[in-house]
Amino acid sequence: MASFLKLFIMIMFTNNNFEFYNTTISGTTADDTAYGMFMCRGDTPSDLCGECVQNATLTLSNKDCNSSIEGLIWYDQCMVRYSNTYFFSKLAKEPFKEYVSPTKQIYQGTFNRTLFETLNKTAEEAAKAPIGKMKFATEEADLPVFQKLYCLAQCTPDLSIQDCRSCLNLSINGNIPRCCAGREGARVLYPNCMIRFELYPFYGSQLQHQQV
Template sequence: MASMVIMASYKIIPLLFFITFLSSATSDDESQPTFLSHACSSDKTFPANSAFQSDLTTLLSSLASDNTANTDFYNTTVAGGGETAYGLFMCRGDVTLEVCHQCVVEATKRLTSDCQFSKEAVIWYDECMLRYSNTSFFSTVDTRPRLGLLNTGNIANPASFMRLLFTTMNETADLAAKPALGEKKYATKEAFISGFQTLYCLAQCTPDLSPEDCRRCLSGVIGDLNWCCDGKQGGRVLYPSCNVRYELYPFYQTPA
C-alpha cells in the first residue's frame, strides 16, 4: 500500500519540509531491517582524518559491537582527543535482541556512508533508531528533526476517527511514560472502531527520559499526527527521543 514520507530537515527552519514517496515499506529480504529515513547535519561537519572522525568511528563500532547484542538500548561516549562523541540506539519494544542488534549494525553502516563528515545524525528503521552528536543529548527531550510517515488511504469518517485516535494514543502514551518497575517506556493499545475494524496504537520513549519528560515528548509527537496523518488509515511520527504509530492492522508483536 502506498506510503508517504514527510520530514523536517536537520537544519531547524520553520515550516521548511521536504516530501518524497516511499515506494515500499518492506525489504526484499524479510530478515533485513526496514530503513525509513535519516537526517545528517549539513551545517555541523568535520574534516576528513580529524580527531572527531576517529572518535566517531570508535563510537559507532562500540554501538554495533557484540557487547551490545544483549540489550535493546545503549548509550556511550568517546573522547579520544577531539570533541566528545555521544551516541545511543533504541530498538522497538517488541523486537527480539537478535533483530535489534542486526538493525543497529545496519544503521551504523548506513550512517558511516550516508552521513559522512556530519557531526550530528539520526537514522530510523522500523526496528530501531540510532543517533550521535558532538554535544550531549542524553536524558534530554529532542523533538527535531522529525519524521512523519502516512498511509495514503483515507478514513471514511475522519472527524470521529481522529477523536478516537487521539484518545487511544494518549492512553497509550500514559502507559509508556510510567511503565511497571523494570519495564521499557513502551506501550501498545487497541480500540474497536466497529465490529470488524480495530485501531492499533504504539508509543515509545528512550529509556533515559524521566516519566515526565517522556510524557511531554509523546504529547508533542501525538500533536504532530495532525501535521502528518490527519484522516489517514495509518501513520507515525518519529522524534529522536520518542515516537508513536497507529494502523488498522496489527504491526507489533503482542506478548504471550
C-alpha cells in the same frame, strides 16, 4: 565521526542490552568527544535489534554521512543517533519525521475520537516507567464495521516521566492533527520518542524488516 561509528558497532556487539544503549567515546580533546545511542522498538527480538542497529550504523558510516558531526537515522525497528554534543536525557523537539498511510481514505467523527483517546492512553502507559526502564506500550481499540485500531508509543529510557509524556504529547496533539488525523495509519518520529497507529497489527509477531 567515521572511526567513532565503527567503534560504536564493536561496542554494541559486546553489549548484552539489545534494547537501548548509550556511550561516550573520548578523543584527544574535548572537541573530539562523541556521544552515541541506539534504541530498538520494544517488541523487537535481540537478533533483529542487533541486525537493525548494525545496518543503521553502517548507513550512517557511508561517504555521505561520515564527515558529519551528528547524525540520526530511524528504521522501523530501531534508531541510531550520534553527536559531538552531549544529548543524553535531554528532550529534543527536532528534527522529526512524519509518515502517513498512502491511502486516500479519510475517517472522521468516531474514528478520530477513538484515535486520540487510544494514542493518549498508550502514551500514558509508555511514559509512566521510571528513568532507565523501557518506556514502551501498545494498545488496541475497537472501531465500527469490525475493525480494530492498533497504537504504539515509545520513549528513550533516559527521559524522565514528564519529558517522555511531553514528547509523546507533542506528537499526538501537535503532529497528528496537522498531518495524519483521519488517515488509516501514520508514524511520528522524534529523537526521543515515537508513535504509530495502523488498522492492522504491526507489532509483536508482525515484525518485518522495513526502513522508514
